[in-house]
Amino acid sequence: MAEVFDVAVVGAGPAGVAAACRVAERGARVALVDEGFRPGGQIYRHREGRAPAAIGEWMARLARLKVDVIHRTAVHDALRLDGKFQLRAESVHLEARKIVLATGARELLLPFPGWTLPNVFSAGGLQALVKSGLEVAGKPVVIGGSGPLLLPVAATLAKAGAKVELVCEQARRASLARALPWLARSPRKLAEALSYQAAFGPSRYRTSTWISEAIGTDRLEAVVTNSARRVSCDFAGVSFGLVPNVELAVLLGCELRDGFVVVDRRQQSTVPGVFVAGEPCGIAGVDGALGQGLVAGDAACRDVTVTADVEAARGWYEYKPPPLLRSFALRHEVLELARADTVVCRCEDVRLSRFDPEWSAREAKLATRASMGPCQGRICGPALDAILGYGADCVRCPAKPATFESLLIPEDRK
Amino acid sequence: MADSVTIRVDGREIRAGSDTTVAVALINAGVWTFRTSVTGEPRGPVCGMGVCFECRVAIDGVEHVRACMEPVRDGMEIDTGG
Ligand SMILES: Cc1cc2nc3c(=O)[nH]c(=O)nc-3n(C[C@H](O)[C@H](O)[C@H](O)COP(=O)(O)OP(=O)(O)OC[C@H]3O[C@@H](n4cnc5c(N)ncnc54)[C@H](O)[C@@H]3O)c2cc1C
Ligand code: FES
Numbered sequence: 001m002a003e004v005f006d007v008a009v010v011g012a013g014p015a016g017v018a019a020a021c022r023v024a025e026r027g028a029r030v031a032l033v034d035e036g037f038r039p040g041g042q043i044y045r046h047r048e049g050r051a052p053a054a055i056g057e058w059m060a061r062l063a064r065l066k067v068d069v070i071h072r073t074a075v076h077d078a079l080r081l082d083g084k085f086q087l088r089a090e091s092v093h094l095e096a097r098k099i100v101l102a103t104g105a106r107e108l109l110l111p112f113p114g115w116t117l118p119n120v121f122s123a124g125g126l127q128a129l130v131k132s133g134l135e136v137a138g139k140p141v142v143i144g145g146s147g148p149l150l151l152p153v154a155a156t157l158a159k160a161g162a163k164v165e166l167v168c169e170q171a172r173r174a175s176l177a178r179a180l181p182w183l184a185r186s187p188r189k190l191a192e193a194l195s196y197q198a199a200f201g202p203s204r205y206r207t208s209t210w211i212s213e214a215i216g217t218d219r220l221e222a223v224v225t226n227s228a229r230r231v232s233c234d235f236a237g238v239s240f241g242l243v244p245n246v247e248l249a250v251l252l253g254c255e256l257r258d259g260f261v262v263v264d265r266r267q268q269s270t271v272p273g274v275f276v277a278g279e280p281c282g283i284a285g286v287d288g289a290l291g292q293g294l295v296a297g298d299a300a301c302r303d304v305t306v307t308a309d310v311e312a313a314r315g316w317y318e319y320k321p322p323p324l325l326r327s328f329a330l331r332h333e334v335l336e337l338a339r340a341d342t343v344v345c346r347c348e349d350v351r352l353s354r355f356d357p358e359w360s361a362r363e364a365k366l367a368t369r370a371s372m373g374p375c376q377g378r379i380c381g382p383a384l385d386a387i388l389g390y391g392a393d394c395v396r397c398p399a400k401p402a403t404f405e406s407l408l409i410p411e412d413r414k
Numbered sequence: 415m416a417d418s419v420t421i422r423v424d425g426r427e428i429r430a431g432s433d434t435t436v437a438v439a440l441i442n443a444g445v446w447t448f449r450t451s452v453t454g455e456p457r458g459p460v461c462g463m464g465v466c467f468e469c470r471v472a473i474d475g476v477e478h479v480r481a482c483m484e485p486v487r488d489g490m491e492i493d494t495g496g
Binding site: 118121122128129349375 | 434
């Protein structure tokens with residue numbers, strides 16, 4: 001029988017790395033599992049030698065410690081088995097006494113005519129590709145959608161030499177202005193926002209603006225905005241907010257509130273032994289993720305009292321969306337961009353006209369195959385919920401596509 | 415390119431930075447269509463982080479590999495079906 005870890009951490013973003021380091025520093029046996037081929041998660045996804053200093057420190061800390069880092073391994077199922085937890089991936093089944101879920105978030109994509117053309121990416125997707133070497137120097141790009149994420153994305157593109165033609169934010173200026181008092185109380189956030197804007201040119205940032213269509217034959221050639229302005233571009237990055245990755249938590253039976261995993265002061269979910277840190281329990285940014293990771297790491301170790309300074313570093317534990325995020329509430333116009341023939345489920349090419357607004361997510365799935373493709377509804381599920389109010393479909397194993405064999409061995413779900 | 419590798423895409427040789435992913439190498443070489451959808455539309459990467467599965471290609475004979483999650487290796491054979 002394979003060894004049993006004291007703690008297994010899923011996700012090697014800031015939250016997971018902090019948690020794994022903390023557990024190892026307490027002398028417990030810890031595994032850190034991630035899909036990617038390098039630790040760092042969303043924000044620290046950089047090529048060798050190009051990561052900012054802060055991540056360098058965390059990576060050095062991780063490297064010094066005895067942590068079993070398991071890369072390129074997507075966990076597709078999690079279950080309780082004989083008082084332990086089992087994490088299942090294609091190549092391995094890991095057992096651990098406690099688990100920390102630090103699976104981060106993905107982006108909310110909304111369908112609009114032309115969004116399936118090659119070279120139309122999600123905003124964070126375009127940023128990730130640039131960070132891994134996509135050549136954009138001198139090329140015109142347009143960023144669109146909604147939320148604070150658009151700013152660092154546009155800044156990354158500008159710094160890589162792209163011509164950022166336009167950053168389209170659907171929210172109204174007045175709505176964003178309501179977040180100003182809050183922003184003024186967080187000078188660091190304000191400075192960050194201003195430095196991003198300075199990087200791509202503040203005049204490029206347009207509120208009450210969205211991409212209503214992407215145009216091209218076999219790839220993106222231009223976008224058209226809601227004011228019928230046509231902007232030629234080679235690449236576009238469009239997303240409308242973040243969706244927490246709560247699938248594994250749901251499989252384990254953790255309670256959710258407003259789509260986020262409910263946790264206590266020690267980052268423990270409603271399932272004893274399952275701790276959750278970072279974006280799945282609330283969109284809190286990198287500092288929140290690191291702080292929650294430290295608390296979860298401590299709390300997952302036996303006989304360790306979580307100290308006040310560590311708790312304080314995390315800031316909060318009962319998630320309330322910061323006023324900043326409320327300012328980016330989606331307008332009905334952007335929820336109505338798709339036309340009857342616009343593909344909504346990209347895996348199965350199910351078009352908007354096939355969906356009956358009276359359905360639930362499950363009915364839609366059975367009738368159209370939407371969300372039955374390889375992405376398992378990760379892209380179209382939240383989109384259908386946003387545009388047709390389908391609600392979240394119940395999560396079922398596998399949370400990620402898996403080969404049939406890996407689901408069969410050894411004992412099955414009890 | 416200081417550190418570069420050579421890979422073949424649909425029989426054509428391209429050079430790519432050694433520290434990049436297959437997705438980035440293909441787009442930099444002007445290959446935008448990674449797969450053809452079930453109704454015949456061209457598709458390429460979207461999320462860049464392993465979620466959407468739009469960047470699927472065959473690599474060294476293995477079908478349905480996510481190009482955005484795959485570092486390039488010298489001598490790789492990539493097939494987009496195109
Ligand atoms: C696309 C995107 C871009 C962003 N860009 C910025 C930015 O530029 N600036 C900024 O301040 N904030 C950015 N953010 C927000 C930022 O990600 C968070 O503030 C912070 O990184 C959250 O850390 P985390 O550890 O919770 O999650 P993440 O950093 O997202 O890490 C989660 C990790 O879990 C792994 N994972 C998920 N599910 C599984 C599974 N089933 N099996 C194995 N591994 C799994 C993922 O591969 C990932 O490495 C971005 C978020 C997203 C989604
Ligand atoms: S681009 Fe989405 S999985 Fe590769």
